[in-house]
Amino acid sequence: MTDAWTTAGGTIAGATIATAATATSSNATPPLLSVESLSTLIHTPDGRALRILRDVDLTIEAGECLGVVGESGSGKSFLARTVLGVHGRTDRVETTGRVRLDGEDLLSAPPRRRAAVLGTGIAMVHQDPMTSLNPVVRVGEQIVEAVTNRQRLPRGQRRALAARLLQSVDVPDPERRARAWPHELSGGLRQRAGIAAALAGEPRLLLADEPTTALDVTVQRTVLDLLDRHRVERGLGVLLITHDIGLLSGRARRIAVMYAGRIVETGRTEDVTAAPVHPYTAALLRSVPRVTGPLIRTLPTIAGSPPDPASNAPGCPFASRCDRAEALCSAEAPPLVRVSDSHTAACHRPLIPAEESCS
Amino acid sequence: MSTADLDLPATESGATNPSGPPVGLGRRNRRNRRIPISVLIAVGWLALVLLAVLAAPLLPGLDPLRGDFAHPAAPPGAGHWLGTDADGRDVLARTIAGARASFAVAALTVLVGLVLGGTLGLAAGWFGGWTDRIIGFATELLMSVPALIMVMIAVSLRGPSLPVIGSLIGLFTVPSFSRVVRAVVLSLADRGFVVAARMIGTSPWRILRREIVPHVAAAAAAFAFTATTVAIVAEGSLSFLGFGLRPPAPSWGGIIAEGRTTLGSAPWISLAPAAALCLTVLAANYLGERLRSADQKGGPAR
Amino acid sequence: MRLRLPGAGRAGRAVGVLLAVVLAAAALPHVMPGSAALAALGPTATPDQIAAYDRRIGAGQNVLSGALHWLGGAAHGDFGTSLSTGVPVATELGERIPVTLELFLAAQLVALAIAVPLALASAWRPGGLLDRIATAGAFLWLAVPGFVLGLVLIWVAAVQLRILPATGWVRFGQDPAQNLKDLVLPALTLGLTEAAVYLRTLRAQLIGTLDQTYIAAARARGMATRRLLVRRALRPSALPLVTLIGIGLGMSLGGSVLVETLFAVPGVGNLAAVAIAGRDFPVVQAVVVLSAVGVVGATVLVDLFYRRLDPRIAHEHR
Ligand SMILES: Nc1ncnc2c1ncn2[C@@H]1O[C@H](COP(=O)(O)OP(=O)(O)O)[C@@H](O)[C@H]1O
Ligand SMILES: [Mg+2]
Numbered sequence: 001m002t003d004a005w006t007t008a009g010g011t012i013a014g015a016t017i018a019t020a021a022t023a024t025s026s027n028a029t030p031p032l033l034s035v036e037s038l039s040t041l042i043h044t045p046d047g048r049a050l051r052i053l054r055d056v057d058l059t060i061e062a063g064e065c066l067g068v069v070g071e072s073g074s075g076k077s078f079l080a081r082t083v084l085g086v087h088g089r090t091d092r093v094e095t096t097g098r099v100r101l102d103g104e105d106l107l108s109a110p111p112r113r114r115a116a117v118l119g120t121g122i123a124m125v126h127q128d129p130m131t132s133l134n135p136v137v138r139v140g141e142q143i144v145e146a147v148t149n150r151q152r153l154p155r156g157q158r159r160a161l162a163a164r165l166l167q168s169v170d171v172p173d174p175e176r177r178a179r180a181w182p183h184e185l186s187g188g189l190r191q192r193a194g195i196a197a198a199l200a201g202e203p204r205l206l207l208a209d210e211p212t213t214a215l216d217v218t219v220q221r222t223v224l225d226l227l228d229r230h231r232v233e234r235g236l237g238v239l240l241i242t243h244d245i246g247l248l249s250g251r252a253r254r255i256a257v258m259y260a261g262r263i264v265e266t267g268r269t270e271d272v273t274a275a276p277v278h279p280y281t282a283a284l285l286r287s288v289p290r291v292t293g294p295l296i297r298t299l300p301t302i303a304g305s306p307p308d309p310a311s312n313a314p315g316c317p318f319a320s321r322c323d324r325a326e327a328l329c330s331a332e333a334p335p336l337v338r339v340s341d342s343h344t345a346a347c348h349r350p351l352i353p354a355e356e357s358c359s
Numbered sequence: 360m361s362t363a364d365l366d367l368p369a370t371e372s373g374a375t376n377p378s379g380p381p382v383g384l385g386r387r388n389r390r391n392r393r394i395p396i397s398v399l400i401a402v403g404w405l406a407l408v409l410l411a412v413l414a415a416p417l418l419p420g421l422d423p424l425r426g427d428f429a430h431p432a433a434p435p436g437a438g439h440w441l442g443t444d445a446d447g448r449d450v451l452a453r454t455i456a457g458a459r460a461s462f463a464v465a466a467l468t469v470l471v472g473l474v475l476g477g478t479l480g481l482a483a484g485w486f487g488g489w490t491d492r493i494i495g496f497a498t499e500l501l502m503s504v505p506a507l508i509m510v511m512i513a514v515s516l517r518g519p520s521l522p523v524i525g526s527l528i529g530l531f532t533v534p535s536f537s538r539v540v541r542a543v544v545l546s547l548a549d550r551g552f553v554v555a556a557r558m559i560g561t562s563p564w565r566i567l568r569r570e571i572v573p574h575v576a577a578a579a580a581a582f583a584f585t586a587t588t589v590a591i592v593a594e595g596s597l598s599f600l601g602f603g604l605r606p607p608a609p610s611w612g613g614i615i616a617e618g619r620t621t622l623g624s625a626p627w628i629s630l631a632p633a634a635a636l637c638l639t640v641l642a643a644n645y646l647g648e649r650l651r652s653a654d655q656k657g658g659p660a661r
Numbered sequence: 662m663r664l665r666l667p668g669a670g671r672a673g674r675a676v677g678v679l680l681a682v683v684l685a686a687a688a689l690p691h692v693m694p695g696s697a698a699l700a701a702l703g704p705t706a707t708p709d710q711i712a713a714y715d716r717r718i719g720a721g722q723n724v725l726s727g728a729l730h731w732l733g734g735a736a737h738g739d740f741g742t743s744l745s746t747g748v749p750v751a752t753e754l755g756e757r758i759p760v761t762l763e764l765f766l767a768a769q770l771v772a773l774a775i776a777v778p779l780a781l782a783s784a785w786r787p788g789g790l791l792d793r794i795a796t797a798g799a800f801l802w803l804a805v806p807g808f809v810l811g812l813v814l815i816w817v818a819a820v821q822l823r824i825l826p827a828t829g830w831v832r833f834g835q836d837p838a839q840n841l842k843d844l845v846l847p848a849l850t851l852g853l854t855e856a857a858v859y860l861r862t863l864r865a866q867l868i869g870t871l872d873q874t875y876i877a878a879a880r881a882r883g884m885a886t887r888r889l890l891v892r893r894a895l896r897p898s899a900l901p902l903v904t905l906i907g908i909g910l911g912m913s914l915g916g917s918v919l920v921e922t923l924f925a926v927p928g929v930g931n932l933a934a935v936a937i938a939g940r941d942f943p944v945v946q947a948v949v950v951l952s953a954v955g956v957v958g959a960t961v962l963v964d965l966f967y968r969r970l971d972p973r974i975a976h977e978h979r
Contacts, residue, residue, distance in 0.1 A: 045788070086881050089871060090787060118883035131874040136896045136971055145882040181972040197882065496677065503678050504685070505915035505952040511937045512689065512945060592806040596919050599808045600934055612808065619812065623820045630816075633809045641804035648800075 030103035032237040033060040033083070033205050038097035040082055042309075050309040052078045053261045056097070057336075060205065063235040065228070067252030067269065069245045069284065073306050075261040076241045077127070080207040083239070084122055085114050101205065119146030123198035125227075127210040129190035133182035139193050140166075140178030146201030165196040169226055188219035192226065199230060205237040206230075213243075224251060245284050249273060254342070257281045260306050260317035263336070267343030277345035277352045280318045316348065324349045398649055401642035408458050408639055415455045434627060441631040444618065453614050454632040460610035461591050461636070464525045468590035469583050471529025476536025477579055483537065484544025485567065491541075498534040506531040507596060514602040521604065528593045532586045536579065543578045547571055577654045584647030588640040595636060611636045675957045682953035686946040687728035731946065741943030743936070750947045753932060758914070761921070761928035763833065764851065765913035767844050769906060771852025776859035781890045783860075784867035795860065802857040811850040811923045818846060828925040847924040851917060855909065859902055866898040873897075899970055904963050911959030915952025 038056040041049050052075050060066045068076050085106060087093045099106045101121050106114055123146065126132035133142055140162030141148075148158060159178055166174035169192040182190060191211060198206055208227060212220035228251060231238050240252055248255055248269055255272045257265040257280065265278040276282040283302045304321035307313065315330040316322070322329065328348050336346040435442040441450035483494040510527045517523045547553055547570070556566045595612030597603040604610050609617070611632045618628030706714075734740060740750035783792035805813075819827035825845050833840040870876065871894055879893050918930035925931070929948060936944035967974050 084881055086877065088877070089785065115883060115885070118881055120883065124878070124881045126874055126878055128874065132878045134875040134879065134893055134897065135973055137893065142879070145879060145884060149883045149885065149888070183973050194878075197878075201882065496674070499674070500678050500681050503953045503956045504682055504949060505912065505918075505933075507918055508915060508933050508937070508945075508949060508952065511918070511934070512949075515937050515940060588804070595806055596808055600919060600922055601938065615809065615812065622812065622816050626816055626820075629812055633812065636806070637804045637809060640806070641801060644800070644804055 030100065031059040032062045032064075032102060033058075033239070034098070034100040034103075035059070035083065036098040036100070038079075038082060038095070038099060040078065040096075041094040043092040043094070048310050051261060051312075052309050053082060056258075056261075056263055058256050058263065058266070060237040060239060062204065062237050063231060064254075065231055065238040065240055065252045067245075067248035067255045068239060068241045068258055069248060069255060070243065070258035071284070071302065071306060072243055074258045075309075076243075076258055077209050078261075079258070080124060080209045080239065080241060084118065084124055084207060086118065119149065119198075119203065120201035121203055122205045122207060123201060123203035124207040124209065125191075125194050125198045125211045128214045129187055129194050130214065132194055133190055135182055137182075138178070139180050139182055139185065142182075143178070143193060143197040144200055145197065146203075161200070162196075165200050166193065168199065168230075169193075169196045170222075171196070187215055188223065191215060191219075191223055195223070195226060195230075202234070203236070205239070207239045207241070209241045210243065211240075212247075220247075245273065245281075257284065261309065262317065262346065264318070264347070265343075265345040267339070267345075271340070271343050275352060277339050277343065277350045278318075278347045279322050279324050279349070279351060281345075282351060316346075322349075397645065401645045404638055404642045405646075408635070409462070411455045412459045412462060415452070415459070434625070435631075442625065442627040444621075444625070444628045450628055450631050453609075454611070454635050457609060457611040457614045457632050458635065458639075460521075460604050460608050461594055461612075461639075463521055464528065464594040464604070464610065465587045465590040467521065467525025468529040468532060469586050471526050472532035472536045472586050473579060473583060475530070476533040477540050477575070479533065480537035480540025481544060481567070481571070481575065484541040484548070485563075485571070494537065494541075498537055501531065501534050507593065510593070510597060511600065511602045514597065519597075519603060519605050524594060524597065524604065525590070528590050531593075532589060536582060536586070539578050539582045540575050543575050544571055547574055577650070581647050581650035581654055584643045584650065588643045588647075591636065591640055591643075672961075675961065678957055679950075679953055683732060683950055684724065684728045686949045687731050688724045689942055689946060689949075735950070740947040743944050744941045745936070745939045750943050753944065754929065754947060754951065757927060757929045757932050760830070760832075760926060761913055761917070761930065764844065764847055764917070764921070764926060764928060765910060767848035768851035768855060769909070771848055772855035772859050775853070775856040776863060777895070780860050780863035780867055781895070784864050784871055784894075785886065785890060787868050792864075796864070799857040799860045802853070803861075805854070807850055807854050807917075807919050808923060810854060811846070811920060814846050814850055815923075828923075830924075830926050843924075843926075847920050847926050850920050850923070855905075859905065862901050862905060863898060866901055867894055870894050870898040896970060900967060903966055903970065907959040907963035907966070908956065910962075911956035912952065914955030915948060 035056055035058045038053055039051065040053040041051055043049055056079060058066060058068075068079065070076055081087055082093070082095055083099050085099075095107055097107065101117060106117060133139065140159055143162045143165050144153070144158050147153065147161065153161070159175070162178035163174040166177050171177050171189055171192050177185065177189065177193070182193075185193065191214075195211070206227070211227065212223050215223060224247070227238060227240070230236055240248065242248065245255070245257075250269075252269050255265075255267065255269050256263045257272070257278060259280050265272060265276065265281045267277075272281060273285060276285055280302075287302060302321060307317050307320070313330075315332060316325070316334050319325040319329040326349060332348075334346045334348045336344050337350075338344050339350065339352055435450075441454065443449055444453065479494050479498075483491040506528075510524065510531070513523055513527050553566060553570055556570060561569075591611070594603055594610055595615065598610050598612030599616045601616075603613050606613070614632045615629045615636070618625070618630075618632075621628055731741075738751050740754070742749050743753060746753070779795050783789075783795045786792055815827045818825045826843055827846070830843045831839040876889065876894060879889055884893065914929060915933070917928070918934050920926070921928045921930035922934050929951070932944060933948040935941070936948065
């Protein structure tokens with residue numbers, strides 16, 4: 001069963017890529033999501049200013065999956081929250097740049113408009129299904145929130161809708177599960193419920209923040225396949241966040257590699273994974289656990305740690321951990337340059353020489 | 360229910376989180392460097408009240424019993440700063456005398472609570488098992504009976520004396536003291552330095568004295584402030600009900616109750632000692648809270 | 662964590678506590694045989710009078726048989742007869758418990774109406790202006806004991822403004838409007854005192870809840886702030902508050918002696934104060950036991966309510 005989905009997903013995914021490509025080239029309609037030089041400054045209670053995101057650019061077409069990959073702490077979750085416009089309730093976040101959904105800039109939109117997009121325009125799937133469901137509210141009630149937040153539904157209709165949504169994410173016995181409490185479901189079922197809740201408002205864009213990290217490996221795949229299927233069926237744009245670059249092969253059309261709040265390399269998944277340009281990407285690829293026959297070997301993670309978001313040191317943020325670094329690297333931040341048509345990287349000492357600077 | 364029934368605030372003992380070796384005062388002071396002004400004010404107020412209590416007998420103008428028959432129920436003014444009561448007695452002098460009674464009750468309460476509750480808490484936490492269960496049962500029992508009513512019964516049988524009132528209110532603070540101390544002991548029992556001391560064969564007494572008691576003392580001291588306010592309020596309630604210390608040495612509660620009948624014509628007779636009582640409770644509460652949070656912050660090694 | 666006697670569950674422990682209280686109550690007249698009689702009858706009482714008095718209150722029997730005797734009666738709803746009024750204690754309590762409960766409920770309404778909205782608003786922006794004012798206000802408020810607050814309320818509302826009666830009580834059945842007027846000041850006194858405690862408890866819990874991922878997730882689905890706070894954050898934060906209310910309910914059965922006396926509300930607490938002053942031991946015994954039953958019963962109720970509030974608890978105990 002699982003295998004069948006994978007195959008189906010893969011094939012149809014191929015078809016969608018073609019559509020997406022056409023959409024880009026025609027340039028008649030704006031992309032589904034376009035993030036332009038997005039930067040954020042957090043003002044902490046103790047008076048520091050943290051630059052979490054720096055000049056992030058990315059686009060997602062309808063029906064496309066963009067993989068965002070990076071070590072933990074590189075700002076992936078923060079990126080998703082900023083795109084959504086929902087931060088921790090006590091965080092003081094200053095955001096600059098553009099977040100356009102179907103061409104409409106959400107950052108400059110009035111709060112009511114931004115609120116209207118939540119759940120219906122953009123929806124989010126959270127990393128940990130154990131903590132992202134309210135323990136004292138029945139699963140079904142939570143799943144239908146994106147709808148019931150905007151219109152009153154009688155209980156019968158809420159139940160029916162919840163069951164339908166659960167069924168669409170392959171939860172067996174959906175009527176019963178809709179009435180269950182979150183703690184009565186397994187991790188995999190909870191994450192499916194989380195996806196159902198995200199899909200309830202029929203969003204155009206899905207932000208999936210490490211949706212499978214908390215799940216075991218076999219469940220991981222079925223959940224990712226499920227996301228794929230809905231992406232294809234609904235033309236859903238998906239921002240798939242992960243720290244595991246290996247997970248993106250065959251799922252994401254393009255990859256954006258994130259480090260210290262910046263996009264340091266973007267390109268088609270197969271290009272980036274086959275021939276990484278940024279030494280950080282290469283290091284990420286080396287640290288992926290690889291399955292060789294029955295043996296799983298975990299290769300060492302990258303030595304050192306990302307810079308403190310409070311620091312304003314010049315230069316490439318990866319310089320101190322990079323074995324190719326030279327004097328220039330710690331003096332001047334490398335601009336994002338084009339390596340090939342669809343491949344860009346920000347590195348003074350790329351693993352493949354750049355073609356030209358991209359503005 | 361409410362402060363009327365001598366209920367102790369839910370002790371946040373579970374949150375007490377000491378760890379590492381005891382933090383000396385010196386180190387804590389160095390970290391905080393400056394003592395906040397609010398703490399100075401609270402300490403200042405308590406010191407002022409204490410000083411007044413101690414000095415009042417030496418000052419001729421502050422006789423709580425001498426009536427100024429020319430000025431009965433006089434409003435606050437030059438001659439009598441806080442006015443006089445219906446018998447022309449000076450309200451300031453009476454407020455100070457009331458403080459003496461209230462503080463005496465509080466002191467006895469804290470002593471009983473600290474000694475009994477501290478010992479029981481130490482024993483329950485240290486020995487565990489049956490000791491813990493029996494002490495726990497006694498604690499629960501004590502918390503199930505209506506404290507204020509029990510003290511009233513005792514007063515009605517034994518008379519309203521300082522030892523009866525103080526020690527009984529103290530008895531009802533024992534469960535809270537005991538729980539605070541027990542929680543601290545439990546949180547220490549498997550801490551590295553205690554385990555280490557046990558392993559190198561240090562005698563249990565020595566561990567208790569050197570490692571446990573210093574930590575417990577901090578938490579218990581914080582709670583002592585709370586118990587002080589509980590005692591003052593409880594004794595006030597008793598006096599108000601007619602079960603408190605009797606004239607000629609009434610407490611704050613007694614003086615406040617006396618002024619009730621003239622509330623319309625001379626409110627200061629009640630309100631002046633009431634204000635003194637509230638300020639004292641506020642100051643003690645505040646210091647207790649500061650101590651508690653300092654204890655929690657001072658604990659984890661950073 | 663509650664302590665447990667081995668082999669005895671919660672129910673067993675509750676029964677143990679109650680039995681101990683019954684024993685203690687039965688022991689009351691024995692604390693000082695004769696002293697009760699002397700105190701009640703005055704120093705001129707003859708030995709015969711004292712002996713007769715002691716017989717009536719059960720002093721002189723041994724404590725255990727006294728307790729058993731009392732229990733036997735209580736099982737049939739017979740708690741003895743008031744020494745001062747000659748009315749059966751059960752009748753007396755039956756009249757007074759509704760009054761005390763009415764006062765308790767009104768006080769809870771006052772406390773919750775103030776504490777819940779303030780806690781929600783404070784916790785939503787901890788450290789904000791409203792939160793700082795509410796937190797400081799609650800702390801100041803905690804320093805005002807019930808008898809002082811009651812006195813100030815009487816002074817303001819009854820003496821200065823003359824809008825409410827200072828003391829007195831008319832039963833609801835007799836004159837509902839007057840009953841509600843009589844209720845205002847005692848309910849405010851109790852409720853306002855509780856409000857500060859409730860506010861602090863609920864706020865602390867809410868702040869923790871609002872930092873949970875599931876709250877962020879609900880927000881991300883477009884849930885409006887007010888709805889989020891009331892429908893999604895309140896319930897997971899309510900356990901400690903429910904405990905406080907439950908214990909308050911249990912204690913209220915023993916009467917809120919002070920407030921009922923101050924405002925002359927004919928509830929259980931008032932009865933207790935009068936009975937203690939008059940050494941009316943059968944009444945005192947009944948009130949003490951009733952109060953313990955209330956506290957123990959409330960603990961059980963709170964426990965049951967926990968399971969309704971948080972399905973995970975029901976799950977653990979299954
Ligand atoms: N609310 C916040 N306040 C301060 N710093 C934050 C906040 N949220 C995230 N950060 C910091 O931003 C960086 C990126 O965090 P995050 O987006 O969670 O990373 P990732 O999801 O890639 O693991 C981290 O250094 C984190 O400490
Ligand atoms: Mg993350």
